[in-house]
Amino acid sequence: MNRLNERIDYLIKSLGMKKTAFAEKLNVSQAFVSQLCSGVKQPSERTIQDICTKFNVNEDWLRTGNGEMFIELTRDEQIENFVGDVLKSEEDSFKKKFISMLSALDESDWEVLQKMVELMQENKKG
Structure with a gap:
């Protein structure tokens, strides 16, 4: 190339x-x-x-052609790009609805969600 x-x-x-x-x-x-x-x-x-x-x-x-094709993003930059793309998507998109639902969670909901994610990660490893 x-x-x-x-x-x-x-x-x-x-x-x-x-x-x-x-x-x-x-x-x-x-x-x-x-x-x-x-x-x-x-x-x-x-x-x-x-x-x-x-x-x-x-x-x-x-x-x-020198160097890597892509620039390595920080986790915050990846999240920022993702959310920006979702906000530009159609109003009824699943991702937009999901982020809207996340924004409405209270602290106890976040704790439940964290436990679910940890269980999913354990199941994926095992």
């Missing part, structure tokens, strides 16, 4: 996405993404920044 277009194509495949979904996340057309992947077009600085920001891609890797 010596060329930028090859790395973009590889990134999309690594994300397990279709070019259409990748394009939607970047607010560009699927045709433009196909042109990027084939090398017909080159991404603008803005497009490179958007790819790195939206998909947590190491900019140096995207531009040159």
Whole structure:
């Protein structure tokens, strides 16, 4: 993968996405993404920044192939990204309903939930 277009194509495949979904996340057309992947077009600085920001891609890797493809996120950053994506989802999505339910738990509910998670983790190990 010596060329930028090859790395973009590889990134999309690594994300397990279709070019259409990748394009939607970047607010560009699927045709433009196909042109990027084939090398017909080159991404603008803005497009490179958007790819790195939206998909947590190491900019140096995207531009040159050096380093790791993805930037390692802290747990707080992972949670922040997850919640941000959920908030942008459809109003009746399961994830949004679930987070809304979690926000309404009192301390005793959290204790019960913690015990359930600990039991699930034990069962998964055993």
